[in-house]
Amino acid sequence: MKHWDQFLIPYKQAIDELKIKLKGMRSQFEQEYEHSPIEFVTGRVKPVASILDKAHQKRIPLDKLVTEMQDIAGLRMMCQFVDDIETVVKLLRNRNDFRVVEERNYISHKKPSGYRSYHVVIEYPVQTISGEKKILAEIQIRTLAMNFWATIEHSLNYKYKGQFPEEINTRLERAAEAAFRLDEEMSQIKEEIQEAQAYFSKNKEAVKKIEKKNYQ
Numbered sequence: 001m002k003h004w005d006q007f008l009i010p011y012k013q014a015i016d017e018l019k020i021k022l023k024g025m026r027s028q029f030e031q032e033y034e035h036s037p038i039e040f041v042t043g044r045v046k047p048v049a050s051i052l053d054k055a056h057q058k059r060i061p062l063d064k065l066v067t068e069m070q071d072i073a074g075l076r077m078m079c080q081f082v083d084d085i086e087t088v089v090k091l092l093r094n095r096n097d098f099r100v101v102e103e104r105n106y107i108s109h110k111k112p113s114g115y116r117s118y119h120v121v122i123e124y125p126v127q128t129i130s131g132e133k134k135i136l137a138e139i140q141i142r143t144l145a146m147n148f149w150a151t152i153e154h155s156l157n158y159k160y161k162g163q164f165p166e167e168i169n170t171r172l173e174r175a176a177e178a179a180f181r182l183d184e185e186m187s188q189i190k191e192e193i194q195e196a197q198a199y200f201s202k203n204k205e206a207v208k209k210i211e212k213k214n215y216q
């Protein structure tokens with residue numbers, strides 16, 4: 001087995017386990033309440049080329065990756081509303097299957113790029129055949145609007161390598177402002193949206209029951 005495959009085994013396992021756990025939080029909310037603060041969850045192990053690039057840029061020696069690179073295992077939790085983010089962060093702090101080691105609030109302090117998101121770095125114990133290995137994982141918690149903006153900006157960044165032409169830069173700034181206003185507008189009508197969603201999901205259940213009955 002190649003060195004990198006072996007190094008990444010606990011990170012892959014952590015992502016698989018954490019995706020199940022965080023998606024489980026969403027299912028539990030859906031069962032017990034009408035609204036879940038978690039819309040969807042994604043996760044990835046950082047590509048090796050990206051690990052090497054970042055190690056080079058940040059001057060992290062390769063034998064210090066485990067303690068100094070926080071996002072080799074990365075997860076994202078998407079929320080509908082800005083105040084769902086705090087609910088999710090509190091739930092993460094209260095869990096006892098991992099330990100929160102750092103929090104970065106890029107919502108109250110957005111980045112100069114316009115990036116908004118809440119980052120929680122956790123220390124997660126992975127059980128391996130050679131014993132327990134503690135790894136770091138970064139959980140990004142953001143609204144759908146924040147995620148839309150960050151995804152687009154990330155692709156453009158990839159294309160232009162951070163050197164955006166003036167027009168793209170201006171448009172990205174305007175888009176960041178529009179995403180911020182969208183979040184604000186949606187928060188203002190949160191109750192109406194949730195009532196409509198609860199009505200929709202109840203009706204969906206009723207339709208499912210009728211369909212099931214007709215099918216039997």
Ligand SMILES: Nc1nc2c(ncn2[C@@H]2O[C@H](COP(=O)(O)OP(=O)(O)OP(=O)(O)O)[C@@H](O)[C@H]2O)c(=O)[nH]1
Binds near residue numbers: 114151153
């Ligand atoms: N699209 C986008 N994503 C960002 C931006 N800033 C941070 N991120 C995301 O957040 C991750 C970690 O960011 P930070 O909390 O700033 O971590 P850091 O170690 O201080 O800085 P990085 O070198 O960017 O990892 C990045 O790997 C990206 O996934 C941004 O300006 N645009």
Ligand SMILES: Nc1ncnc2c1ncn2[C@@H]1O[C@H](COP(=O)(O)OP(=O)(O)OP(=O)(O)O)[C@@H](O)[C@H]1O
Binds near residue numbers: 047071074075076154
């Ligand atoms: N915490 C995360 N959860 C889920 N997906 C992520 C997370 N962080 C990054 N990704 C996604 O993983 C892919 C590869 O990301 P990569 O690590 O190369 O970029 P990055 O996040 O910009 O990292 P860097 O800090 O090195 O610039 C991208 O599509 C990115 O959006």
